[in-house]
Amino acid sequence: MRDAGxxxxxxxxxxxxxxxxxxxxxxLMIWNAAEIIAHLSADYRLRPGDLVFTGTPAGVGAIEPADVVRVDVDGLEPLSATITESGSRETD
Known part of the structure; x- marks a missing residue:
């Protein structure tokens, strides 16, 4: 959170x-990011690089295997992932 400003x-x-x-x-989130982190850190040790998923804004859409999902947040590095079949893993 400090690095993100x-x-x-x-x-x-x-x-x-x-x-x-x-x-x-x-x-516009119901709980702000600082509140979510404070609540989680009461029960879990959070470390640099941990990801916290907070749900979705209004309107949900399906994703399929092989889809590439990318998330950008102002001021942070983008995050992207390729969706795989349940139980499978991509390795380099």
Whole structure:
């Protein structure tokens, strides 16, 4: 959180296979990121690099194996992942 700065004004963008699916200001979340981290850290040891998934903004869309999902948040490095079949793993 320190490295990210104040993310309340940041916008989260999600795309699937290069197609924009979501663009939502983080400040519109029911609980802000600091509250979520504080609550989680009461029961879990969070370390640098841990990811915290908070659910989805309004409107949900399906994803399929081989889809590439990318998330961008203002001020942070993008994160992307290729969806695989349940139980399978991609290795390099």
């Amino acid at each position: 104040d993310v309340a004004g940041a916008v989260l963008r999600l795309s699937v296979n290069g197609e924009a699916r979501r663009q939502t200001p983080i400040g």
